Amino acid sequence: MRRTSSPFLLAALVLAALAGFVDAYAFVRLGGFFVSFMSGNTTQGAAALGNGDWNTARIALTLVMGFVAGVMLAAIAARAVAARPMAAVMALATLLLGAAAIGTLASPPIVLPLLAAAMGAINGVFTRNGEVTIGITYFTGNLVRLGQSLAAALMGEGGGWLALRYLLLWLAFVGGAMGGATAEHAIGDQALWYAALASGWMTLLLARQRPAAAQA
Known part of the structure; x- marks a missing residue:
C-alpha cells in the first residue's frame, strides 16, 4: 500500500466500511457468524x-468455502475483463450482494454463503500481478502492519503516513460495522439492499477510472 494513489485509497476506505457494514449485519442478523x-x-x-457441534461446524466451514469461492471468482473476473479489472470485481460483488438480499426473501440459508463470497470477491478489487495489494477485510494483518509502521515511526525510520493509512482502514471498517448493526436493528434485511446499492455505486465509479492497478 506504499504507493497507493489517493483515489484508490479513498475507494479502499469505502470498501472497508462496506465490508464492516455487511459483516456486522450478518453477525447480528444471521446467527453470530462472520x-x-x-x-x-x-x-x-x-x-x-471438537465439541461435537456438527451444525455450527458445518455453517462455519461453509462460510470459509464461500469466501474462497468469492476470491476465485474475483480472480477469474479480473482476468476476463482485463481492461477494467477493478470494476469487474466490484460488479461481481454487487451481484452477490444483490443475490443475498433476494435470498432473505426466498431462501435464508443461502444468504450467509453468498455474503461470504461477496466479501471474498471484494478483497480482489486491489491486486497487482495476481497478488492482493490492499486487503479489505484482512484486519488482523492490517493491525500488524499498523503496529510495525508505528514502531518504525517511533524509531525515526519513517512510516508515519503508512501507519495513518492502516489506521484509517481500520476505522472505516469499525464505522461500517457500527452502521451495519444500527441498520439491522432499524430496518432488518433491507439493510442488504443498501449494501448492494453502495457496491453498485462503487462499481460505476471504478468503471470510470482509467485502466490501472492499485499499487502497494
Missing part, C-alpha cells in the same frame, strides 16, 4: 468440531 473474518469462522468451526 462473513469477512475467516480466522474467526475457522476457530469457531474447529472448536465446534
Whole structure:
C-alpha cells in the first residue's frame, strides 16, 4: 500500500466500511457468524468440531468455502475483463450482494454463503500481478502492519503516513460495522439492499477510472 494513489485509497476506505457494514449485519442478523473474518469462522468451526457441534461446524466451514469461492471468482473476473479489472470485481460483488438480499426473501440459508463470497470477491478489487495489494477485510494483518509502521515511526525510520493509512482502514471498517448493526436493528434485511446499492455505486465509479492497478 506504499504507493497507493489517493483515489484508490479513498475507494479502499469505502470498501472497508462496506465490508464492516455487511459483516456486522450478518453477525447480528444471521446467527453470530462472520462473513469477512475467516480466522474467526475457522476457530469457531474447529472448536465446534471438537465439541461435537456438527451444525455450527458445518455453517462455519461453509462460510470459509464461500469466501474462497468469492476470491476465485474475483480472480477469474479480473482476468476476463482485463481492461477494467477493478470494476469487474466490484460488479461481481454487487451481484452477490444483490443475490443475498433476494435470498432473505426466498431462501435464508443461502444468504450467509453468498455474503461470504461477496466479501471474498471484494478483497480482489486491489491486486497487482495476481497478488492482493490492499486487503479489505484482512484486519488482523492490517493491525500488524499498523503496529510495525508505528514502531518504525517511533524509531525515526519513517512510516508515519503508512501507519495513518492502516489506521484509517481500520476505522472505516469499525464505522461500517457500527452502521451495519444500527441498520439491522432499524430496518432488518433491507439493510442488504443498501449494501448492494453502495457496491453498485462503487462499481460505476471504478468503471470510470482509467485502466490501472492499485499499487502497494
